Amino acid sequence: MGKATSSSSTATPTPTPSALFFRCKLLCFSLLYLLTTLFLALYHYLSPTQCLFRSSPFDHPLQTPLFTYPSSYGEHKYALTTHRSVCNSSIFFSDYRRLFKEIQELCRNSSAFTPVLRYMQGKNSGSFGANFSTQKRISYFDHSNDNVEVPCGFFKEFPITTYDRIAMENCSGVVVVSAIFNNHDKIRQPRGLGSKTLDTVCFFMFVDEATLKGLDYHQLISTKSDEYRIGAWRIVKISSNEFYENPAMNGVIPKYLVHRLFPNSKFSIWIDAKLQLTADPLLLIHSLVVSENVDMAISRHPFFIHTMEEAMATARWKKWWDVESLQTQMETYCENGLQPWTSNKLPYPSDVPDSALIIRKHGLRSNLFSCLVFNELEAFNPRDQLAFAYVRDGMSPKLKLNMFDVEVFEQVAMEYRHSLKTNRATSLKGSGAGLLLIDLEGAKLQYCLRFNFKATNNKAEYELDRYLHKGRPCEKI
Structure with a gap:
């Protein structure tokens, strides 16, 4: 009989x-990676805004309200909230602690400026x-010699106090x-x-006499004092009657000459008074200017x-009352090199900013x-968006600029507006015309026409519109 054999299995x-x-x-x-990802995703989802993202939810201690206003102050203003379900540009x-030290070191390093x-x-x-005249202003656009005074x-x-x-x-x-200005x-x-x-950032609010009287009326300050402060803001009164008749032009001085008003500052943020800053200025400077290695955001x-x-x-x-001067301004800019935006202007993504928030490195x-820009605004009008691309494209050396998306702007500042009013000739639905027919017996027939194109009954505005559509290279939009 043969010997039985058993199959042996392979051992693991x-x-x-x-x-x-x-x-x-x-x-x-x-x-650990899974738990961290889930935690950050949950924090990001529950965050009040999905456009802002911090490296840690605990590194930025928030503070209580800095000042309590009387109920009558600001009642004619309302906040414009944003309703974005998604954010494409976070x-x-x-x-906070790391960037705080980094900005302090930059401010102490004078060679960086x-x-x-x-x-x-x-x-x-x-x-x-x-x-100055047009040609005189243009002569300072090319700053190849650092010894030239601008x-x-x-x-x-x-006119401010000592x-x-x-x-x-x-x-x-x-x-x-x-x-x-003008208590607006x-x-x-x-x-x-x-x-x-x-403790480290200065907050300065410039006002005129009319605004100061309004603050005194609401008992926010006492006009008998030599210095004024409301919450974070130090209030600086200037005598506006010694400057420009238009209050908006007076506001251009602190907006564009901040580096001269504060000669020892290294970074600045301009914010229109219609806005409320909702993000720490140090975070904005670091993320939008320092990290991007730019001069301005x-x-x-x-x-x-x-x-x-x-x-x-x-x-x-009617953002500026003198439409004929707008035509002169655009003619001047077109004759001196202003071109419409094209991809050739990249990395500048647009020719028109929203200048309510400007973040600068003072270099x-x-x-x-x-x-x-200030020189152009004084020459024409305080509408700084019109001079923006003309100066930016014409100056040398070229400005390093971060033009961030508007949805980022909406998440770092809250805008307040007056109650909106419209007249009978204005409608969000477009332009229109009315026709009234009266027969010999006095019967009236009324007809209303609505146009699907923009129209105007202002002669100067019509001339500007016609000028801008003649087909010249500057006007092709």
Whole structure:
């Protein structure tokens, strides 16, 4: 009889201790990654805005409201909320403590802000900016020689108190600036400030006599005091009757000459008084300027890309009363090189900004741009969006600019507006015409026509519209 044999099965090798340790370690890392991802996703989902993202939800301590206003103050204003279900352009905020130290080191490093722009000196009784001719202004666009002095306002004394002047000169790091003239807006306190921001960042609000009286009326300040402060803001009164008749033009001085008003500051944020800052200024400076290695950060306009579009809107919506001067301004810019936006202008994504929020590093390029824009605004009108691309494209050296998406702007500032009013000739649905027929017996027949195109009954505006559509290279939009 044959000997029975049994089939032997292949034995599974026993894992070595080192292999088991490696697998255990890999499993732990996988679980840690999964839990971290889920936590950050949950935090991002529950965050009040999905456009802002911080490296850690705990590194930015928020503070309580800085000031309590009486109920009567600002009641005619309402907030414009945004309703975006998704965010296509989020902004990343670094660790607050780390960026705080980084910005402090930058402010102490003077070499990071050289060379220094030199300014033309002298007194001119005619205007604050001397109101140079077109060709004279253009001659300063090419700044190839650092020894050349550039006209940049202050040809008349800037009338502020000695207390305010000393405080402005002592602001040697970051300054946030705003202005209210003719009591047109209300003071909004910044929100979302870090624990050290108020100790290191200066907040200055420039006002005129009418605004100061309004603040005194609401008992927010006492006009008998030499210095005024409301919450985070130091209030600086200037005598507007010594400057421009138009209050908006007076607001251009702190908006574009902030580097001259605060000669020792290294970074600045301009914010229109219609806005309330809802993100820490240090976070904005670091994420939008320092991290991007640019001279300036400003939002794109939500609708317009070409300067001519903004010019037409300025005329159509009566943003500036002298439409004929707008035509002269556009003719001047077209004759001196202004072109519509094309991809050839990249990395500049647009010619029209929303200049309600401007974040600057006070270097030569940024300061030169601000001076040149101010000179254009004094020459024509305070609508800075019209001069923006003309100066930016024509100046040398070129400005390093971060034009971020409008949805980012909407998440770092809250806008307040007056109650909207329209007249009978204005409608969001378009333009129209009415026809009234009366027969011999007095019977009336009324007809209404609505146009699906823009129209105007203003002769000067019509002439501007016709000029902008003649087909010249500058007007092709």
